[in-house]
Amino acid sequence: MQTVLWTLIFLATYCFMEFMAWFTHKYVMHGFLWSLHKDHHKKDHDSWFERNDVFFVFYxxxxxxxxxxxxxxxxxxxxxxxxxxxAYGLSYFLVHDIFIHQRFKLFRNVNNWYAKGVRRAHKIHHKHINKEKGECFGMLFVPFKYFKK
Known part of the structure; x- marks a missing residue:
């Protein structure tokens, strides 16, 4: 019984982290801690690391x-x-930092409809390099309008 309960808590936590990613991104990263997140939208340094990586360390x-x-x-x-x-952090790292931003040169040839939709949505978000008007969504929940065949 404990295994079932732990599995449910694990899955609920993983799903809740999608909400936390959206909330943190919209109200913290594009809010009062924009100073740490802005180098993710407009790279102003030569380092592989970004100030934005502080959020990864926090979680x-x-x-x-x-x-x-x-x-x-x-x-x-x-x-x-x-x-x-x-698990959510690892998923986020794989999708966001490796697949989308290519911080490591992996998953370059992934080209299915879901991958294209995630990339398209993220590109639209990064079109806005300022604090305001950046459309925010989670990593797994991406509005269907970005998925085209």
Whole structure:
């Protein structure tokens, strides 16, 4: 029974992270922490790292914190929550940083309808290089208007 409960918590956390990604992007990254996110829209440096990567580190710390709370028997659901946050972060890294932005030269030839829609939606978002008017959505939930055959 515990395995079923942990699996449900893991899946719920993973799905909730899609909301958190949208919320953080719209109200934090394009809000009061724009100073950390703007180099993602307009690269103003020669480094491979971006100030925007601080957001990845924040969620990694939250995930690790959940693992530690579980390990030291402080919070029994820390393991599935930490794993859900980690799994979403890994998915996000693979889709956003590797597939879309090509920070590593992998998945260059993926060319199905879903991949094209995700790329198209992200390109439209990056068309706006300023803080305002950047259309925001999650990584997995992309409005259907971007999917064309």
């Amino acid at each position: 990694a710390v939250v995930s690790i914190g959940c693992f530690l709370l579980w390990k030291y028997h402080i919070f029994w659901a820390g393991l599935p929550i930490g794993a859900g946050i980690f």
